[in-house]
Amino acid sequence: xxxxxxxxxDWVAQRRRSxxxxxxxxxxxxxxxxxxxxxGHGHWLVDYAAAFPDKTCLGIxxxxxxxxxxxxxxxxxxxxxxxxxxxxxxxxLDLMPPQVTxxxxxxxxxxxxxxxxxxxxxxxxxxxxxxxxxxxDPGVLCHFRTDHDPYFDWALELLPEQQAWEREEGRExxxxxETVFQARAPSYQSLIxxxx
Ligand SMILES: C[S@@+](CC[C@H](N)C(=O)[O-])C[C@H]1O[C@@H](n2cnc3c(N)ncnc32)[C@H](O)[C@@H]1O
Numbered sequence: 448x449x450x451x452x453x454x455x456x457d458w459v460a461q462r463r464r465s466x467x468x469x470x471x472x473x474x475x476x477x478x479x480x481x482x483x484x485x486x487g488h489g490h491w492l493v494d495y496a497a498a499f500p501d502k503t504c505l506g507i508x509x510x511x512x513x514x515x516x517x518x519x520x521x522x523x524x525x526x527x528x529x530x531x532x533x534x535x536x537x538x539x540l541d542l543m544p545p546q547v548t549x550x551x552x553x554x555x556x557x558x559x560x561x562x563x564x565x566x567x568x569x570x571x572x573x574x575x576x577x578x579x580x581x582x583x584d585p586g587v588l589c590h591f592r593t594d595h596d597p598y599f600d601w602a603l604e605l606l607p608e609q610q611a612w613e614r615e616e617g618r619e620x621x622x623x624x625e626t627v628f629q630a631r632a633p634s635y636q637s638l639i640x641x642x643x
Contacts, residue, residue, distance in 0.1 A: 589642070
């Protein structure tokens, strides 16, 4: 009888296999993706993909029923240039087929994890910027927006600690459409990074 820990390892291995297979099937050909990480119910990306029909868009979120709702929205909109996948951000990037690269990245209102002991859970982090950089050619833009001022300052403070991304000051936000969290936010700040 396998131990609880062995069962957990089996479950993780199975989850990874299934995600890898789904990604390989969906992106069998080389493609450069517009990636939204933590897309929630997909409101923003459905509109973005409709506005830019020549782009191939992928939204990922760790919560299954958010992705199901996003997928229903995509189907109603009849959009062929857009997919949604349930997955954890690092794991999904790690399991993408090698021929998948990033054209641009959006991280909109990620969970701020305000308590100091939880900062290590923040998505926008040095390891995450490294992971994105592996799939990004020079010039790729990464867009980050948050309503949590300390998270924004924290993101700025990380930048000198890495070399792969530089701040693009003064660059216009490419597409304005309120996300669910943006609609609730009294104010927010935006940061655009360019892959060096
Ligand atoms: C605060 S919500 C913002 C949702 C949407 N971007 C918006 O602005 O309305 C953060 C989203 O990120 C997702 N998320 C958090 N950590 C994640 C991770 N490690 N990988 C993928 N998605 C994640 C959550 O499930 C949630 O839907």
